[in-house]
Amino acid sequence: MCGIVGAVAERNITAILLEGLKRLEYRGYDSAGVAVFTNDEKLERMRRPGKVSELENALEAEPLVGRLGIAHTRWATHGAPCERNAHPHFSGDLAVVHNGIIENHEALREQLKALGYVFTSDTDTEVIAHLLNHKLKDLPDLTAALKTTVKELHGAYGLAVISAKQPDRLVAARSGSPLVIGLGLGENFLASDQLALRQVTDRFMYLEEGDIAEIRRDSVHIWDVDGKAVERETVQYRDGAEAADKGEFRHFMLKEIHEQPSVVQRTLEGRLSPNGVLVQAFGPQAAELFAKVRNVQIVACGTSYHAGMVARYWLEELAGIPCQVEVASEFRYRKVVVQPDTLFVTISQSGETADTLAALRNAKELSREEGGYLASLAICNVGISSLVRESDLTLLTQAGREIGVASTKAFTTQLVGLLLLTLSLGQVRGTLAKGVEATLVEELRRLPTRLGEALAMDSTVEKIAELFAEKNHTLFLGRGAQFPVAMEGALKLKEISYIHAEAYPAGELKHGPLALVDNDMPVVTVAPNNELLEKLKSNLQEVRARGGQLIVFADERSGMTNGEGTHVVHMPHIHDILSPILYTIPLQLLSYYVAVLKGTDVDQPRNLAKSVTVE
Numbered sequence: 001m002c003g004i005v006g007a008v009a010e011r012n013i014t015a016i017l018l019e020g021l022k023r024l025e026y027r028g029y030d031s032a033g034v035a036v037f038t039n040d041e042k043l044e045r046m047r048r049p050g051k052v053s054e055l056e057n058a059l060e061a062e063p064l065v066g067r068l069g070i071a072h073t074r075w076a077t078h079g080a081p082c083e084r085n086a087h088p089h090f091s092g093d094l095a096v097v098h099n100g101i102i103e104n105h106e107a108l109r110e111q112l113k114a115l116g117y118v119f120t121s122d123t124d125t126e127v128i129a130h131l132l133n134h135k136l137k138d139l140p141d142l143t144a145a146l147k148t149t150v151k152e153l154h155g156a157y158g159l160a161v162i163s164a165k166q167p168d169r170l171v172a173a174r175s176g177s178p179l180v181i182g183l184g185l186g187e188n189f190l191a192s193d194q195l196a197l198r199q200v201t202d203r204f205m206y207l208e209e210g211d212i213a214e215i216r217r218d219s220v221h222i223w224d225v226d227g228k229a230v231e232r233e234t235v236q237y238r239d240g241a242e243a244a245d246k247g248e249f250r251h252f253m254l255k256e257i258h259e260q261p262s263v264v265q266r267t268l269e270g271r272l273s274p275n276g277v278l279v280q281a282f283g284p285q286a287a288e289l290f291a292k293v294r295n296v297q298i299v300a301c302g303t304s305y306h307a308g309m310v311a312r313y314w315l316e317e318l319a320g321i322p323c324q325v326e327v328a329s330e331f332r333y334r335k336v337v338v339q340p341d342t343l344f345v346t347i348s349q350s351g352e353t354a355d356t357l358a359a360l361r362n363a364k365e366l367s368r369e370e371g372g373y374l375a376s377l378a379i380c381n382v383g384i385s386s387l388v389r390e391s392d393l394t395l396l397t398q399a400g401r402e403i404g405v406a407s408t409k410a411f412t413t414q415l416v417g418l419l420l421l422t423l424s425l426g427q428v429r430g431t432l433a434k435g436v437e438a439t440l441v442e443e444l445r446r447l448p449t450r451l452g453e454a455l456a457m458d459s460t461v462e463k464i465a466e467l468f469a470e471k472n473h474t475l476f477l478g479r480g481a482q483f484p485v486a487m488e489g490a491l492k493l494k495e496i497s498y499i500h501a502e503a504y505p506a507g508e509l510k511h512g513p514l515a516l517v518d519n520d521m522p523v524v525t526v527a528p529n530n531e532l533l534e535k536l537k538s539n540l541q542e543v544r545a546r547g548g549q550l551i552v553f554a555d556e557r558s559g560m561t562n563g564e565g566t567h568v569v570h571m572p573h574i575h576d577i578l579s580p581i582l583y584t585i586p587l588q589l590l591s592y593y594v595a596v597l598k599g600t601d602v603d604q605p606r607n608l609a610k611s612v613t614v615e
């Protein structure tokens with residue numbers, strides 16, 4: 001979605017701003033612009049609809065040269081994607097770029113018009129420029145005026161402002177939309193994602209919710225939401241090494257498992273309002289399209305397919321929307337009957353999986369004919385992928401580069417994306433039960449902490465892994481939305497430890513697989529404290545009665561305890577809807593430690609590739 005880059009330096013900053021915008025291109029956008037306080041002391045801008053390369057060509061023809069500037073890639077929400085609506089927006093001597101949505105922009109626009117301000121765009125952002133300009137009349141200091149301006153803004157924003165009257169600084173504010181300061185030597189920078197600034201620095205300071213920052217060439221000052229001067233921690237990245245370095249971890253897979261609290265946090269960034277989900281996170285036309293959705297068809301492969309299976313439970317239970325899920329390699333060759341008003345959803349870490357892409361292309365063929373799909377949506381981790389480019393709507397998971405072949409952090413961020421989709425569809429269609437959205441948003445905000453607690457069980461799970469070292473087969477059981485979690489657990493174990501593993505809905509045990517259970521067949525179960533717990537306990541009795549070894553990851557309030565042949569690991573209590581995300585963690589750790597014990601190539605298991613771009 002939208003991207004921000006800013007710079008204050010002793011050298012010409014235009015090329016730095018352009019390079020930053022290019023690095024943010026993967027997020028998707030439809031126009032780009034830059035404003036520079038030029039060396040002849042004028043505030044000038046260049047904006048272009050379309051690609052950053054269009055802006056670059058325009059700047060080549062008419063260069064802007066200066067030492068202070070801001071730039072933006074816009075993904076249209078309020079107003080069409082055209083030059084007049086592209087950022088930066090001007091008011092008097094000010095230039096403003098903005099990510100997010102100002103919810104009270106209509107009321108502010110009326111007030112400002114009454115005060116004589118003339119609007120030249122349809123955007124919500126322009127009200128910020130005029131409001132700040134107005135505040136400057138009483139409070140001439142730019143930073144002070146910004147502090148009072150943001151108090152009147154409702155909604156989400158990441159803002160960067162420059163003024164021709166105070167060209168010694170760049171000021172910024174963050175609420176609901178991320179901003180990071182890049183620290184240089186005698187020069188400083190700002191961006192909505194540190195990726196945009198990796199060319200100029202490796203030292204970063206992340207703004208927190210409610211922060212206001214004043215960034216000068218040689219200093220950075222930050223005030224928190226209460227107006228108190230604060231210091232934010234400086235984070236240093238070794239250049240280019242962020243993803244390609246295992247750090248303190250023995251394998252990329254373990255590192256990626258442990259990254260889950262932070263990448264889940266990043267996937268939520270800018271997508272939540274105080275009590276709900278921001279539907280526009282799925283694209284500017286999302287609200288309009290979602291209002292028409294009566295069915296959902298999910299198509300994906302492997303781990304991503306398991307994420308889709310979890311989503312089916314959520315979509316039907318929470319949003320009341322019928323959902324079908326199918327592996328892409330089957331779907332693409334099947335004659336499908338499309339239900340009316342079906343949203344076609346693909347899920348993929350890479351966005352290049354051949355079967356998933358082919359399924360999308362088939363679906364798009366159908367949508368051109370009468371009775372095809374309503375629209376396509378990709379939940380994907382790679383912004384520049386084919387899947388994203390070819391889909392109508394996108395939600396990018398923010399898992400960062402996943403190097404381990406076995407998918408871990410991509411899966412949990414996909415689940416977060418799918419829960420956001422469920423809540424968005426339910427919100428727009430008015431099908432959510434009262435209070436559900438606010439409760440689940442609150443729970444989502446707490447999720448990174450819960451995931452951290454689950455990861456703290458690392459050494460407990462490592463011990464449990466010893467039970468598997470000599471085994472050749474394992475059963476994974478789950479009920480309800482935990483069944484796909486069990487499937488994902490089984491897939492992880494077979495992929496990296498080469499132990500044969502199968503997952504079953506626990507209620508199916510007695511219909512066949514129980515015949516396999518004996519002392520040599522460990523049975524792994526995930527048991528949150530929900531209405532299926534008592535039924536699950538009965539299924540586990542069936543296993544124990546046949547001498548099977550049970551490994552149970554159970555809610556701390558489940559009342560389940562260790563017994564002969566039963567190993568219970570207590571999990572932090574969590575809202576049932578979010579439990580598939582939390583219970584995935586111990587299963588990932590279990591397969592990891594079993595693989596380490598077996599001495600396999602954990603990050604690059606035999607016969608497998610990270611991105612399956614051939615059929």
Ligand code: F6R
Nearest residue numbers: 302303304348349350353406407
């Ligand atoms: C398993 C795994 C694979 C992928 C599958 C789809 O750990 O990584 O099953 O999930 O190949 O890949 P993407 O998500 O890139 O479409």
